Amino acid sequence: MKNNLYVQLAGRVSLIxxxxxxxxxxxxxxxxxxxxxxxxxxxxxGLYSLLISFYPLTKFEVTRTVNQDxxxxxxxxxxxxxxxxxxxxxxxxxxxxxEELPSSLKFCPQSKRAKNMVFPWFRKTLEMEYxxxxxxxxxxxxxxxxxxxxxxxxxxxxxxxxxxxxxYLVYPQYVDMQYRQLENRFDQGSTSSRTKLIRDTTMxxxxxxxxxxxxxSWIDWKTSARRDTFMTKEFEQQQSHDxxxxxxxxxxxxxxxxEQVVTxxxxxxxxxxxxxxxxxxxxxxxxxxxxGLRNTEAHQQQIFYHLAKVQPDSxxxxxxxxxxxxxxxxxxxxxxxxxxxSDSFARTVEYLAHKQYQIIVFVVLPKVNPSKxxxxxxxxxxxxxxxxxxxxxxxxxxxxxxVSR
Numbered sequence: 371m372k373n374n375l376y377v378q379l380a381g382r383v384s385l386i387x388x389x390x391x392x393x394x395x396x397x398x399x400x401x402x403x404x405x406x407x408x409x410x411x412x413x414x415x416g417l418y419s420l421l422i423s424f425y426p427l428t429k430f431e432v433t434r435t436v437n438q439d440x441x442x443x444x445x446x447x448x449x450x451x452x453x454x455x456x457x458x459x460x461x462x463x464x465x466x467x468x469e470e471l472p473s474s475l476k477f478c479p480q481s482k483r484a485k486n487m488v489f490p491w492f493r494k495t496l497e498m499e500y501x502x503x504x505x506x507x508x509x510x511x512x513x514x515x516x517x518x519x520x521x522x523x524x525x526x527x528x529x530x531x532x533x534x535x536x537x538y539l540v541y542p543q544y545v546d547m548q549y550r551q552l553e554n555r556f557d558q559g560s561t562s563s564r565t566k567l568i569r570d571t572t573m574x575x576x577x578x579x580x581x582x583x584x585x586x587s588w589i590d591w592k593t594s595a596r597r598d599t600f601m602t603k604e605f606e607q608q609q610s611h612d613x614x615x616x617x618x619x620x621x622x623x624x625x626x627x628x629e630q631v632v633t634x635x636x637x638x639x640x641x642x643x644x645x646x647x648x649x650x651x652x653x654x655x656x657x658x659x660x661x662g663l664r665n666t667e668a669h670q671q672q673i674f675y676h677l678a679k680v681q682p683d684s685x686x687x688x689x690x691x692x693x694x695x696x697x698x699x700x701x702x703x704x705x706x707x708x709x710x711x712s713d714s715f716a717r718t719v720e721y722l723a724h725k726q727y728q729i730i731v732f733v734v735l736p737k738v739n740p741s742k743x744x745x746x747x748x749x750x751x752x753x754x755x756x757x758x759x760x761x762x763x764x765x766x767x768x769x770x771x772x773v774s775r
Contacts, residue, residue, distance in 0.1 A: 382526050383423050390416045419521040421460055427530040430455050432515050434469070434534050441540040443507040443629075449484070451515055453496045462490040466518040467498045470531070472510050479503045505540050507629065509679050512536045542629075542677045544636040549645040550770040551611055551703070577601045612663050613642050614650040614698055616691055618708035618715075619684035627709035628682045630734045630763050635707045636677050637766050638732075643670050650698065651676075654690035655683040688714035695722060703728040709735075711747045711758075723756045731758040732769060 390413065397409040430453055437448040451467055468485040484500040515534050520527040577590050580600035593601040617635045619628075642649045643665055651661040651673045659676045661669065684690060687708060695704070704727055708715065711733050722729055733748055735741065744760070751758040761769050 383420065386416050386419045386423070386525055415522060419523070419526050422519070422521050422526045422528065425457070425460055425462075425519075425528065427517055427519070427528050429457065430517065430530075430532070432517070432532040432534065434512070434515065434536065436536075436538065439538070441505050441538065443540050443543045443633075444504050445540075447502040447505045447538070449500050449502075451498045451500075453498075453517065455490075455494060459492070461492050462519050463522060464488070464519060465490050465496065466516075467496070468516040468518075469500060469512070470514050470516055472512065474506065474508055474510050475502060478506065505538075507540050507542050507632065507678060510538050510540065512538065539675070539678050541674050542632045542636040544633065544640050545766040547637050547641040547767050547769055549638070549641040549647070551647075577603055611647040611703070612650070612699075612701070613647050613703045613705060614652060614663075615639060615642075615705045615707065616652045616694065617680075618687040618706070618710065619653060619655040619680065619682050619690075620687045620708075620710060620712075621682045621684060623682050623709050624736075625682070627734060627736060627763070631707055631709050632677050632680065634732060634734055634761065634766050634769070636674060638705060638707065638769070639670060639673050639677075641770070643667075649673075650702075652690075652694050653680060654694065655681065660694075686714065688712065688718040691715070691718050691722075695727070703730065705730045705732070707732050707734070709733065711744050711751075713747075716747055716751060719751060719756055719758075720754060723754065729756060731756065733758065733760045735760050735762055737763045 393409040393412050397405040432454075433452045435450045435452070438445070441447065449469060451469060453465070453467060464487055466485065466487050471484055480501060481503050482499055482501040484502075486498050486500070488496055488498060490496055513533065513535050514531045516529065516531050518527065518529040577593050578601065580589065580602045584602045588602045590601045590603050615635060615638055618631060623631070639649060639651065646665065648663040648665050649661075649669065650663045651659070653659040653676060659680075661673050661676075687710075691706065698704075704722070706715075706719070706729070708731070711731075719729060719731060731751070733744060735744065740760075740762075748758050748760045759769065
């Protein structure tokens with residue numbers, strides 16, 4: 371590769387020297403004002419082209435600064451490229467500065483392009499700003515910055531790529547939502563709650579008369595002596611609620627709708643953790659991601675990191691659910707997030723409902739022309755006493771509104 375560049379450079383230098391000699395010989399033999407005017411007019415341009423041929427672009431200092439290290443999908447990325455040169459005494463007619471964007475960003479709308487031409491002349495430091503208006507979710511690797519310059523006639527063109535690798539992680543969008551616990555109530559009656567009640571014996575909130583079955587250690591002896599009857603301490607009851615979220619990564623989903631599935635999943639995860647419940651997360655595809663039951667900011671960050679990079683690369687959501695459900699303990703609330711309510715998945719949900727799992731299914735529908743077939747399937751599952759909710763694209767804030775109503 372370098373040998374080819376040297377051959378091209380030698381050829382261009384030879385051409386420039388040849389043109390200078392031709393104009394000089396023409397002036398010597400032709401004589402007169404016109405011929406010498408041509409020679410003296412071309413001479414400075416030819417010498418400048420020779421200087422540009424040997425001008426070292428490799429000696430430039432090129433840096434990139436970006437407004438953030440981490441982004442949320444949809445935010446603006448503002449990048450600034452700074453070029454400093456140590457040989458300012460040679461004027462540059464033009465300099466093309468280009469941030470070589472990764473393929474994931476090349477077609478994103480840009481209010482300021484990542485490739486621009488500047489006119490340095492004798493300036494030592496140059497800056498170019500570019501703006502990507504809406505950066506998509508994912509991990510984007512920036513690799514290099516390209517500089518290109520040349521002479522006035524295009525006889526000499528020089529180019530050099532500066533390696534400047536940097537990865538930028540773009541987390542999924544999320545919507546603030548209030549999580550509500552599932553109450554499995556239907557017109558025919560109600561089912562027993564699987565929520566665990568834990569009695570906090572470190573804090574007595576009141577006293578009551580002793581009833582058979584109360585523990586001996588719960589008796590409040592001072593109050594019993596004053597009232598001349600056995601009195602039992604009444605303790606605060608706390609709810610222990612565990613939720614597992616299953617996200618559909620089927621490859622047959624529409625790409626735009628899959629992004630909505632990721633957004634809704636991220637919103638649910640954040641809402642549940644803020645609610646105080648223990649959260650697990652399952653995402654199966656080419657890679658298997660399972661996050662155990664926890665409720666911490668670090669746990670949320672771990673899930674969001676996965677959601678930033680996840681792709682729709684699973685074959686069958688129903689098969690994935692069937693293989694993963696049995697690995698979790700009984701008594702959990704299971705939330706499924708999908709944009710395609712396939713027949714196989716619907717049968718899986720019905721089977722789990724008969725096993726008395728607490729199930730919530732969210733089906734994301736596009737704003738324009740939602741599938742009538744999917745809506746019919748949703749209604750069929752509802753008639754079988756399964757909580758299924760069709761959520762319109764982007765309208766996630768009240769997704770849990772009907773859960774506990």
